[in-house]
Amino acid sequence: KQEVTQIPAALSVPEGENLVLNCSFTDSAIYNLQWFRQDPGKGLTSLLLIQSSQREQTSGRLNASLDKSSGRSTLYIAASQPGDSATYLCAVPDSNYQLIWGAGTKLIIKP
């Protein structure tokens, strides 16, 4: 059964730093991997979707990479800003095409 893990559960960094968030999954036979952002008390916003045939996807200051063989994805955030403070979640589809979610990494960017 697919399991998704995000470590650390929380991360605090000074503004301006580049940072990496991690997502690992146990079954490498995935169709894609998605990264989402969630602000407190709000719904989720899709950030990036990486297809299984892709190695990375970029959107502005965000870059997501995918290494299926090692069961890992990273979300790189360049030049972090206080507005980047949120919880970041990753998810992969299971064999029934339903998403399996990590618990998220709560990111705090200190001004």
Added chain:
Amino acid sequence: DGGITQSPKYLFRKEGQNVTLSCEQNLNHDAMYWYRQDPGQGLRLIYYSQIVNDFQKGDIAEGYSVSREKKESFPLTVTSAQKNPTAFYLCASRIGGTNEKLFFGSGTQLSVL
């Protein structure tokens, strides 16, 4: 603006009461989903529907019910059989298959009085 609307934002349930959470989308998406979110845990799938008048149980369907009479609407009823209903409930939709992005509503926080 296109999007997913969840209401109410906050809901309180008395013991033994059924409550219904609303989810409406004007994105013309075929598939709709209900997730439950508890602190420190990943989202868990309650029910999903890929077409009108059809829906499937997710991992934690016990104590919940849904209907999909219209493409735009996918209400979730939390029944009295759900003994631990306090959670943040999220509705989502996407246009088609698993390679499409998922769009979310802003959520409903359900608490027990």
